[in-house]
Amino acid sequence: MTAPGVTTPTPPDPSTARARGGFARKLRDNLTGHAFLIGAVVCFALFMWYPMIRGVVMSFQRTRRGETTWVGWDNYTRIVADPSFWIAWKNTFIFTILALALGYVLPFFVAILLNEFRHAKGYLRVLVYLPVMLPPASALFLFKYYAYDPSEAGLFNAILKGLHLPTSEWMQSPTMTIPAMVIASTWMNMGSAVLIYLASLQNIPGELYEAAELDGAGVWRRIWNVTIPQTRLILALLAMLQIVATMQLFIEPLILANGAGTQDSATSVAYLIYQHGFFQNDLNGAAALGVIMLLVLAAFSAVYVRLTTKQD
Amino acid sequence: MADSGSRTLISQAQLRRGRGKYLYWTLLAVVVAGFTLVFLGPLYWMVTGALKSGQEIAQTPPTLWPQNPQLQNYTDAWNNLDLAKLMFNTFYYAAGAVFFQLVFDTAAAYALSKLRPVFGNVILGLMLATLMIPAMVLIVPQYVTAIDLPIIHVNLLDSPWAIWLPLIANAFNIFLLKRFFDSIPEDLIAAAQVDGASPLRTLWSIILPMSRPILGVVAIFAVTAVWKDFLWPKLVMPSPETRTLSVGIYAFSGGTPQNVVIAASVIAAIPTVIIFLLFQRNIMSGLTTGSLKG
Numbered sequence: 001m002t003a004p005g006v007t008t009p010t011p012p013d014p015s016t017a018r019a020r021g022g023f024a025r026k027l028r029d030n031l032t033g034h035a036f037l038i039g040a041v042v043c044f045a046l047f048m049w050y051p052m053i054r055g056v057v058m059s060f061q062r063t064r065r066g067e068t069t070w071v072g073w074d075n076y077t078r079i080v081a082d083p084s085f086w087i088a089w090k091n092t093f094i095f096t097i098l099a100l101a102l103g104y105v106l107p108f109f110v111a112i113l114l115n116e117f118r119h120a121k122g123y124l125r126v127l128v129y130l131p132v133m134l135p136p137a138s139a140l141f142l143f144k145y146y147a148y149d150p151s152e153a154g155l156f157n158a159i160l161k162g163l164h165l166p167t168s169e170w171m172q173s174p175t176m177t178i179p180a181m182v183i184a185s186t187w188m189n190m191g192s193a194v195l196i197y198l199a200s201l202q203n204i205p206g207e208l209y210e211a212a213e214l215d216g217a218g219v220w221r222r223i224w225n226v227t228i229p230q231t232r233l234i235l236a237l238l239a240m241l242q243i244v245a246t247m248q249l250f251i252e253p254l255i256l257a258n259g260a261g262t263q264d265s266a267t268s269v270a271y272l273i274y275q276h277g278f279f280q281n282d283l284n285g286a287a288a289l290g291v292i293m294l295l296v297l298a299a300f301s302a303v304y305v306r307l308t309t310k311q312d
Numbered sequence: 313m314a315d316s317g318s319r320t321l322i323s324q325a326q327l328r329r330g331r332g333k334y335l336y337w338t339l340l341a342v343v344v345a346g347f348t349l350v351f352l353g354p355l356y357w358m359v360t361g362a363l364k365s366g367q368e369i370a371q372t373p374p375t376l377w378p379q380n381p382q383l384q385n386y387t388d389a390w391n392n393l394d395l396a397k398l399m400f401n402t403f404y405y406a407a408g409a410v411f412f413q414l415v416f417d418t419a420a421a422y423a424l425s426k427l428r429p430v431f432g433n434v435i436l437g438l439m440l441a442t443l444m445i446p447a448m449v450l451i452v453p454q455y456v457t458a459i460d461l462p463i464i465h466v467n468l469l470d471s472p473w474a475i476w477l478p479l480i481a482n483a484f485n486i487f488l489l490k491r492f493f494d495s496i497p498e499d500l501i502a503a504a505q506v507d508g509a510s511p512l513r514t515l516w517s518i519i520l521p522m523s524r525p526i527l528g529v530v531a532i533f534a535v536t537a538v539w540k541d542f543l544w545p546k547l548v549m550p551s552p553e554t555r556t557l558s559v560g561i562y563a564f565s566g567g568t569p570q571n572v573v574i575a576a577s578v579i580a581a582i583p584t585v586i587i588f589l590l591f592q593r594n595i596m597s598g599l600t601t602g603s604l605k606g
């Protein structure tokens with residue numbers, strides 16, 4: 001703040017200097033700006049924007065022996081008529097629901113628990129996040145060969161037997177395939193969600209808990225009435241991100257179940273895209289399936305945004 | 313940790329007294345033991361399992377510690393799967409990814425944050441929109457683009473550019489960097505301009521030195537992204553000579569003894585685990601700032 005009447009020499013403001021410089025100056029500034037942008041823009045154009053359009057275009061075309069023709073909805077009807085199509089959607093939905101039931105709720109409570117501790121915090125955080133840093137292929141081979149070994153030499157079966165519980169055939173049993181993939185996937189991925197929740201828990205003002213406690217609210221009531229409302233935004237955001245991520249289930253069926261799994265019990269939509277595109281020489285069908293997946297996720301997001309904003 | 317004294321769900325006073333104190337320490341012990349078992353246990357099983365012979369691993373009940381620890385599986389994995397080659401490839405792709413992401417994403421974020429050319433916001437919007445598109449949806453058209461680039465008609469298969477170029481198109485990085493640059497005071501930039509510094513000079517001498525923490529985060533994420541990625545390198549690096557670690561191990565897994573595959577998986581995981589233990593603070597802070605204040 002400068003006292004009235006005292007004039008201080010001010011350095012020329014670059015924005016007014018820019019405006020005064022006229023058209024040539026403006027053009028030069030813009031060109032410089034775009035020169036800095038060009039590398040990233042070209043890569044976005046090549047590998048994001050153009051493929052997005054190309055995917056839609058491809059889904060209405062058919063390429064045979066180097067010749068591309070328009071075929072209307074043929075790719076879509078062919079893809080939908082494939083019996084694997086519905087199985088893949090069913091498996092993907094079951095996986096998504098189970099993965100959310102476990103992988104969405106669990107990290108929230110783990111974060112609440114970790115946030116209460118005054119000791120060993122760093123150690124516990126490192127532990128939870130460690131599996132996130134493993135290459136998924138490495139972690140999944142561990143599950144495939146050691147944990148889910150269907151004999152009693154397998155880690156999980158040895159534990160179950162030790163507890164006098166019935167053992168399982170894991171990936172060889174069609175009913176256990178999806179739960180087994182959910183367990184592996186949650187173990188590999190929950191670290192990021194825990195850390196994000198932990199950060200948002202630390203932003204909750206302590207007075208809110210104080211006030212709730214003075215009103216006689218117990219621990220569960222405080223979680224319900226303070227913690228959840230205070231972290232609502234991040235809870236909603238992560239739910240959306242996790243749904244989109246789990247719907248793209250691919251590497252778990254590929255490695256754990258060798259693709260389709262026992263009696264098609266592991267086939268996912270993403271795996272079907274891969275199959276059509278790179279094994280059945282049907283890139284156009286795979287593109288159509290990709291468009292269907294995008295539409296399903298977009299419709300889902302729209303409904304979700306509608307539901308979560310309505311509550312306010 | 314940083315949150316000294318700030319109250320959480322349960323008041324600290326309650327945790328220091330009688331029953332609360334007893335409960336706190338019991339719970340802490342249970343959680344520390346449980347977490348160690350759940351998150352470290354499988355890794356222990358993996359490392360020691362690969363030290364066991366094929367017979368021992370099929371034994372019931374499984375042994376907690378290998379009877380005759382042998383490095384055979386690890387040396388087999390290293391030699392038969394040519395892990396040195398795979399590891400070199402992955403390092404090479406990761407180093408390039410760090411370099412190109414830092415150069416192009418930093419330049420783009422600087423332009424969007426400070427130079428603000430016309431249509432800058434439109435471009436930013438289009439970039440951020442790609443965060444909403446699931447990767448699997450784009451995999452087929454991206455592959456078709458990579459095998460025949462538009463206009464110049466170049467095939468990128470088996471070329472490291474097939475990994476580097478798509479990684480530059482990373483909206484999350486640009487967003488992270490732009491948010492950081494936005495917090496650098498405009499006055500500093502204006503002062504540099506008055507002194508006659510060009511935009512490039514301003515970026516190099518003023519912005520970048522102030523942005524070391526965020527550049528570190530971007531670099532670490534670039535390395536781990538390349539290390540963890542599977543499907544895209546599997547598609548665009550089809551020859552055995554150009555494969556990455558994960559893809560190479562997967563390709564060999566069919567005809568290789570299980571213990572050798574596990575030994576290879578352990579070796580493949582070592583670099584990312586080391587990076588994590590060295591840079592855990594940067595990784596965790598980058599993860600939370602990036603996603604929280606979005």
